[in-house]
Amino acid sequence: MTHDNDNPQLLWQPDPKRIRDSRLSAFIAFVEQQTANSFADYHALYQWSIDDSENFWSLLWDFCEVVGDKGEQLLVDGDDIEHAQWFPQARLNFAENLLRERSDEIAISFRAEDQLSYQLSYNQVYVQVAAVAAWLRQQGVAKGDRVAAYLPNMPETVIAMLATASLGAIWTSTSPDFGEDSVIDRFGQTEPVVLFCVDGYFYNGKTVDVRVKVNTIRAALPTLRHCVEISLAQLPGARNGTDWQTLLATEHQDNIDFVATEFNHPLYILYSSGTTGRPKCITHKVGGVLLQHLKEHQLQSDIKKGDRVFYFTTCGWMMWNWLVSALASRAMLVLYDGSPFYPDGNVLWDFADEVGMTLFGTSAKYVDALKKAGLAPMQSHRLSDLRTLCSTGSVLAPESFDYVYASIKQDLNLASISGGTDIVSCFVLGSPILPVYRGQSQCRGLGMAVEVFNSQGQAVMDEKGELVCTRTFPSQPVYFWGDDTGEKYHNAYFARFDNVWHHGDYVRLTPQQGMVIYGRSDATLNPGGVRIGTAEIYRHVEQLEEVMESIVIGQDHDNDVRVVLFVVLQPGLELDQELTGKIQRTVRAKCSPRHVPARVIQVTEIPRTKSGKIVELAVRDVVHGRSIQNIGALANPEALEQYRDIPELQD
Secondary structure (H helix, E strand, C coil), X not given: CCCCCCCCCEEECCCHXXXXXXXXXXXXXXXXXXXXXXXXXXXXXXXXXXXXXXXXXXXXXXXXXXXXXXXXXXXXXXXXXXXXXXCCCCEECHHHHHCCCCCCCEEEEEEECCCEEEEEEHHHHHHHHHXXXXXXXXXXXXXXXXXXXXXXXXXXXXXXXXXXXXXCCXXXXXXXXXXXXXXXXXXXXXXXXXXXXXXXEEECCEEEECHHHHHHHHHCCCCCCEEEEECCCCCCCCCCCEEHHHHHCCCCCCCCCCCCEECCCEEEEEECCCCCCCCCXXXXXXXXXXXXXXXXXXXXXCCCCCCEEEECCCCCCHHHHHHHHHHHHCCEEEEEECCCCCCCCCHHHHHHXXXXXXXXXXXXXXXXXXXXXXXXXXXXXXXXXXCEEEEECCCCCHHHHHHHHHHHCCCCEEEECEEECCCCEEEEECCCCCCEECCCECEECCCCCEEEECCCCCECCCCEEEEEECCCCCCCCCEECCCCCCHHXXXXXXXXXXXCEEEEEEEEECCCCCEEEEEECCCCECHHHCCECHHHHHHHHCCCCCEEEEEEEEEEECCEEEEEEEEEECCCCCCCHHHHHHHHHHHHHHCCHHHCCCEEEECCCCCEECCCCECHHHHHHHHCCCCCCCHHHECCHHHHHHHCCCHHHCC
16 A cells, blocks of 8 residues: 655654753663663664553653652553553642742743733742632632633633642633533533633733623532632623632642642543533543653653743643643743734744743644745744644644744754543654654654554554554543443443554554544544534524524545534525524534534435434535445435535535
């Protein structure tokens, strides 16, 4: 089988000094000293990290100087991927590991468009976490309680999370551009006792007031005991609960009383896209998140003490959780909230020069947007400290690889990374000691037994197939919150292949040991790299009196995915510009801007299975000109014809 990149173009090669100075090279030397092994290259180290994974994760703990008691036992039931338990005797606190640095160096640098910017030192962060933790403790928040945030990507969010984690409580967040129904669908399941919120936020030069949404959310969460409002936008009027400044004024001890928890104690609850109903509440563990992020930051991304780490993200995306863990490597967090193109496309690069970003993280869609806008940061900015550019969220096209090296920086480790909310981390990553080939992610992550399976469940090389993980790893979820039997968790990852984690990405492992990703292999929408569930859209579109029913797909378009909504209207109605606008406004208000369909098209019938389920995958295949695999399962296969060769979808 041949591929376009059987002989892929080499775009970047790290120089010997960079390799020598990397944290990964230091780790290799550390492992070689502790064991009888010798590693010729990254791939040899990778193979050892799979073959002797217990030793790998244990030595990683030591190398990264994790604060806590590792215990004697490393792994229980390791052959049972679904139920394996890492470090069952360990005790540690997540926040304690992120708050090790106590100095007047800058810990967090923040900007909210052109409205606000400020910095906090490590000492200031520690003192504020101590105050907020003391306040939470006074309100009775204890180990295992849930604390929720409806907040932008700002320093107060990091501080509230660390205060929550210091108590052994569980943090869960969404971003304030989510509609109240989407938030209630999430927090309603996890039953928080405290809600952190803002009065408003800034986007594209405008101030967005969210106080009415917050009131609706509060009223729908009966478990809430307290609401804390951070006055980001400084809007006049009554406050939604306790003011943030009141928390900071709480008397506290100079040293935080960190609650040591089990390695597998819940730390975060993240949410799936909600494709088949309410979003799944994916619960992640203290030790697994910490170890995995230390590995990905220090070994895969070469983050060192004093580095300045940026990721363009919101608090509704797992990359926020990934970003804040950089504090554990004593790196500065660079936080930006707002539009990446306000007042123009230079804003993030201006910020990069201002703080000396060493890692710039973003989505593939942003890189593509820069390219289309004709921007060339290389010509307008110094970017002298920038060593690594990470891209994730959707597939980074080969042409975007070209653009990065032609227009952003030539001496740059371009890491096209991929993982997900499911593991709050990555399966596919970068490496500071490996070359970058056009269109390829550099490597599989250390300690992650990633393979590609064909439809028969056989491992294949240089063929397209399903991304799987064939051995246990520490950042698997603890469970899904509220999934008492474990059935939802099993069905999400282990139902397809026996005792193998099935991730749902369509990929190819290359001869260079890199990975080419072709997208999701299920029906989840993925515009701009943000996973979106179809059920959330149906729920609100079908509340409109004009709409009888609908079906939505993601159409591959312009190196991304665009949301296409098909609607069956009430008899006698025709879809016009006014109704299209109403549908789009409804989706924007009830869900988020990412959910808004780029095209709305009227049809007369929705194809269904014989059991009555609508079939997004079949519609998507017809739109893309692909054959339908299971047409015999459809009750009305003739309905598919009206989805074929639609003029509005050809541009």
